[in-house]
Amino acid sequence: MTRSFPHRWLIEQQRLGHALCVVLDSENEHPMRQTLLKSHRPDQYLSIYGQTPIAELGDAGPFVFIIERPGDESINELLNRPDSHWGWLASVPKGGLSKLVEHWRERLIIGERPHQVLYRFHDNRVLARALSYLPVEAYPSYLGPALSVCYWQGMAWTSTRNPAPGTYPVPDSPLWLQVPATPQQATQARLLNARRFLLAEHVQAFATLAEQQDPEMWLRATLDQAGAWHWQTPEQLEFLLTQGLQAPACSLASYWQVRPAEKPDEHFERVRLMTAFWQGDAPL
Known part of the structure; x- marks a missing residue:
């Protein structure tokens, strides 16, 4: 059955004398979090966001709970629906809950103000991608005090041992x-990024477009066109977005089409010059 691998992992880690933990996405698993809160003592769980600069967001942040019984009904429910991306499992030394939580608190906020974001370590997809990318020697600084982790990686359950x-x-x-x-x-x-740019720099034109057609569909189609032409630099994307808004019925003139053997940079420069000419901004 689907939960056989993680269930065996839980039993083996417990047999080795390790404490078992579930790292739970509290925002999307609020009913489950409430169930676990009712069945755990205060010393058996911690909020990751607690005692951090974003403590006020604690209700939406991840929680870590100690698992005393691998066959617990609530844990089995989670194991039976891995595609809901509720989080992942970890084993730590006895009494290691606080160290595990402190480890992730230190890695929670990324970047400098005002461009800080939160690292979604509690998402099993984030964990799985990181562990598939990292060399083994980088596991310790990533997993910290965790002895082993067990997680759904999209197609199957797997586990990773922390070497140090x-x-x-x-x-x-x-x-x-x-x-x-x-x-x-x-x-x-x-x-x-494209939506933010248009709302910041061309909000009126974007609003006018929205009166004529679905702006999200137009935005996706425009970015698909940029991908087809291999226009990926900020300058190229901004040019295509702004000119697309200005074009009659948001339809680009025929000279925009790529010519045989024309490289992306050559194509962009030709279209930029011809657009400037037709708009009276430059000689051809």
Whole structure:
């Protein structure tokens, strides 16, 4: 059955004398979190966001609970639905809950103000991508005091052993923050950045477009066109977005089409010059 691997992992880690933990995505698992809170003593769980600069967001942040019985009904429910991405399992030395939580608190906030973001370490997909990318020698600084972790990696359960559990400082340039984005993540990031650009610099034109057609569909189609032409630099994307908004019925003129054997940079420069000419901004 689906939960056989993680259940065996839990039993084996307990047999070795380790404490068992579930790292739970509290925001998307609020009913489960409440169930676990009712069945755990105060010393058996901690909020990751607690005692951090974002403590006020604790209700939406991840929690770590000690698992006393591997066959607990609530844990079995989680193991039976790995595709809901509720989090992952970890084993730590007895009494190691606070050290595990402190480890992730130190790695929680990424970047400098005002461009700080939260690292979603509690998402099994984030953990799985990081561990598949990191060399084994980087596991200790990433996993910290965790002895072993067990997680769903999209198609099956797997586990990873930490070769040197302990307390480590956060590296100056953490390798886990250099994990390449998936195609889906890259697409979402481009959409988000493009939307922010248009709302900040061309809000009226974008609003006018929204009166004529679905702005999200137009935005996706425009970025798909940029991808087809291999226009990926900020200058190229901004040019295509702004000119697309100005074009009659948001339809680009025929000279925009790529010519045979024309390289992306040549194509962009030709279109930029011709657009300037037709708009009366430059000689051809």
